[in-house]
Amino acid sequence: MSQIDVPRTPRAITRARRRRAFALHWGTYRKSRPGMIGLVVLVFFTLLAIVGPVIVGANALDPSSASGPLLHGPSFAYPLGTDNFGRSVLALVIAGSRISLLVGFAATLGAMVIGALVGITAGYFGGTKIDTMLNALTNWFLVLPWLVLAIALASILGRTLFNIIVVIAITSWASTARLVRAQALTVKERPYVERARALGAGHGHMIAHHILPNVFPVLFANAVLTVALSILSETTLSILGLGDPTAVSWGRIIEQSFNAGALTSGWWWWLIPPGVAIVCVTLAFTMCGYALDEVLNPKLRAR
Amino acid sequence: MGGQHYLARKIAYAFVTLIFVLTFNFFLFRVLPGDPVGILARSERLTAADVAQLRSQYGLDQPIPRQYVTYFENTVQGRLGVSLRSGEQVSSLIAGRVWPTILLVGLGTILSTIVGVTVGIRGAWTRGSRFDRNTLYGALVFYAMPEGWLGMLLLILFAGTLHWFPAGGYASADSVGFHRILDIANHLILPCLTLTLGYIGSYSIIMRSSLLEVMNEDFVLTARAKGASDGVVRRHHAVPNAILPTATLIFLSFGYVLGGAIVIETVFSWPGIGLLTYDAIRQLDYPVIQAVFLLSSATVILATLLTDIMYGYLDPRVRAS
Numbered sequence: 001m002s003q004i005d006v007p008r009t010p011r012a013i014t015r016a017r018r019r020r021a022f023a024l025h026w027g028t029y030r031k032s033r034p035g036m037i038g039l040v041v042l043v044f045f046t047l048l049a050i051v052g053p054v055i056v057g058a059n060a061l062d063p064s065s066a067s068g069p070l071l072h073g074p075s076f077a078y079p080l081g082t083d084n085f086g087r088s089v090l091a092l093v094i095a096g097s098r099i100s101l102l103v104g105f106a107a108t109l110g111a112m113v114i115g116a117l118v119g120i121t122a123g124y125f126g127g128t129k130i131d132t133m134l135n136a137l138t139n140w141f142l143v144l145p146w147l148v149l150a151i152a153l154a155s156i157l158g159r160t161l162f163n164i165i166v167v168i169a170i171t172s173w174a175s176t177a178r179l180v181r182a183q184a185l186t187v188k189e190r191p192y193v194e195r196a197r198a199l200g201a202g203h204g205h206m207i208a209h210h211i212l213p214n215v216f217p218v219l220f221a222n223a224v225l226t227v228a229l230s231i232l233s234e235t236t237l238s239i240l241g242l243g244d245p246t247a248v249s250w251g252r253i254i255e256q257s258f259n260a261g262a263l264t265s266g267w268w269w270w271l272i273p274p275g276v277a278i279v280c281v282t283l284a285f286t287m288c289g290y291a292l293d294e295v296l297n298p299k300l301r302a303r
Numbered sequence: 304m305g306g307q308h309y310l311a312r313k314i315a316y317a318f319v320t321l322i323f324v325l326t327f328n329f330f331l332f333r334v335l336p337g338d339p340v341g342i343l344a345r346s347e348r349l350t351a352a353d354v355a356q357l358r359s360q361y362g363l364d365q366p367i368p369r370q371y372v373t374y375f376e377n378t379v380q381g382r383l384g385v386s387l388r389s390g391e392q393v394s395s396l397i398a399g400r401v402w403p404t405i406l407l408v409g410l411g412t413i414l415s416t417i418v419g420v421t422v423g424i425r426g427a428w429t430r431g432s433r434f435d436r437n438t439l440y441g442a443l444v445f446y447a448m449p450e451g452w453l454g455m456l457l458l459i460l461f462a463g464t465l466h467w468f469p470a471g472g473y474a475s476a477d478s479v480g481f482h483r484i485l486d487i488a489n490h491l492i493l494p495c496l497t498l499t500l501g502y503i504g505s506y507s508i509i510m511r512s513s514l515l516e517v518m519n520e521d522f523v524l525t526a527r528a529k530g531a532s533d534g535v536v537r538r539h540h541a542v543p544n545a546i547l548p549t550a551t552l553i554f555l556s557f558g559y560v561l562g563g564a565i566v567i568e569t570v571f572s573w574p575g576i577g578l579l580t581y582d583a584i585r586q587l588d589y590p591v592i593q594a595v596f597l598l599s600s601a602t603v604i605l606a607t608l609l610t611d612i613m614y615g616y617l618d619p620r621v622r623a624s
Binding site: 140143144145147149151152155156228232235236239240251254265266268271272275278279282283286 | 323331444452455459569585599600
């Protein structure tokens with residue numbers, strides 16, 4: 001005869017605890033105005049990326065079948081004007097959101113996996129030879145000029161979307177690894193971890209059940225900030241001519257308008273919209289990232 | 304003798320990192336997807352005889368360990384290979400491009416430092432004021448902008464539409480003497496402005512947060528309690544203690560001189576190392592890309608070493624640890 005709903009299994013207890021924690025964090029996050037503005041902008045662009053192909057057919061992006069006037073300024077039929085193939089710039093920007101966000105998320109996922117793997121291993125085995133070696137590797141990648149490394153890698157691997165993602169992931173995991181290692185080092189010293197070790201927990205159990213959950217908040221806030229950097233990296237690589245020539249990303253639209261002579265001919269409607277989209281999205285990710293950092297890692301705020 | 308020990312350790316570390324970069328650079332361009340000639344052959348449809356000839360010309364038919372030794376010896380002696388396109392020595396190609404890049408990035412860094420640090424100090428000191436809020440948001444917006452696109456915006460506005468400045472390049476061909484200096488300055492303004500705007504944001508944010516931290520320290524309170532004026536507290540107590548992290552960041556960023564300006568030089572056709580890199584990317588000129596990667600890594604390693612030494616000199620606590 002229990003008056004309140006008491007969960008019985010350990011799993012249910014964990015689930016209830018997570019739900020409470022989420023509600024608590026969400027309540028704090030909602031009070032951050034920059035965080036909420038960023039979230040709204042992100043939801044908008046994510047929806048745009050998902051429904052993009054419904055609004056913009058493949059025909060509108062195909063240079064050979066585009067029907068609009070060439071290089072026309074904004075008009076009623078083409079709100080953002082047209083490019084040198086007669087394609088609507090608005091359609092290009094909508095289609096570009098898909099590729100740019102895809103590259104941003106996929107590259108970040110790659111960077112987080114490498115960074116978490118290296119950082120947790122180094123931190124968990126802190127002070128040993130493994131830590132020294134992994135730490136040296138991390139510091140080495142931090143020191144390398146990332147853009148030049150990315151250029152070298154991208155020019156060798158070739159211009160495909162997958163390679164761009166790989167290149168950005170390889171050049172951006174190091175700062176994550178350093179952050180995760182520092183967190184793992186402090187978590188490792190907590191009493192309950194010592195208790196688990198005394199009870200005979202193996203390395204795998206310790207990392208999966210004690211280190212990873214405590215490193216996760218740091219990792220998550222860092223991931224949101226890394227997406228912004230990845231989108232900027234994709235833009236830079238595209239402007240330098242290393243983007244996938246078959247994909248329409250915001251960076252590639254900028255590159256095409258630049259190479260077609262938009263600057264000297266004053267075709268501003270072709271150049272400005274993709275850049276504004278990039279600024280909105282990176283700004284939104286940055287604002288969400290800072291807001292999340294304050295919610296999830298209040299102790300780190302002094303950094 | 305903690306100081307000497309510190310110095311020796313830092314130098315040894317920089318040396319090991321450099322050898323690591325050399326080795327990485329070697330394998331990156333030879334082993335990963337096949338050698339440079341192989342990649343070139345795929346994209347250019349060279350005949351088998353051409354490929355064999357190029358291979359022996361670049362020593363790529365030798366066994367890998369042998370190639371590594373040769374590469375190491377050559378690099379140490381400053382022979383960075385021959386451009387696949389123009390046939391010129393890569394080292395002389397780079398030597399001809401160094402000064403424009405140093406001029407652009409050096410001036411841009413100095414300007415963004417002055418403005419960024421000033422804005423950061425004033426923002427932190429008047430925390431929460433309208434000035435602080437506006438500059439903070441401004442810094443975030445510039446941080447979120449792709450540098451190349453920012454350059455293009457300035458170019459389309461000031462060169463394409465208003466015609467105040469030239470649309471790119473280093474100087475007009477026919478200018479001489481004093482007029483040439485003015486001419487170069489005229490070409491320099493827009494790329495330099497782009498670089499400055501791109502860096503101000505991160506410098507002012509670092510300076511602001513570093514000063515905010517110091518403002519909570521006890522010695523600042525003591526200075527105020529003594530009756531020191533606001534300006535004195537700021538200039539003599541707070542700022543000198545907050546400047547170190549910012550100085551480190553700025554000093555480190557000098558290391559990115561070679562790599563940092565690639566996009567901006569491309570947009571403004573500024574004939575520095577960045578434009579050289581861009582041309583090399585377009586023409587798949589691997590020896591040039593390889594040399595730029597090596598040189599920029601070496602510059603960063605050197606800048607890191609100098610920063611460590613400077614830090615150890617300015618802050619004795621670092622030396623001891």
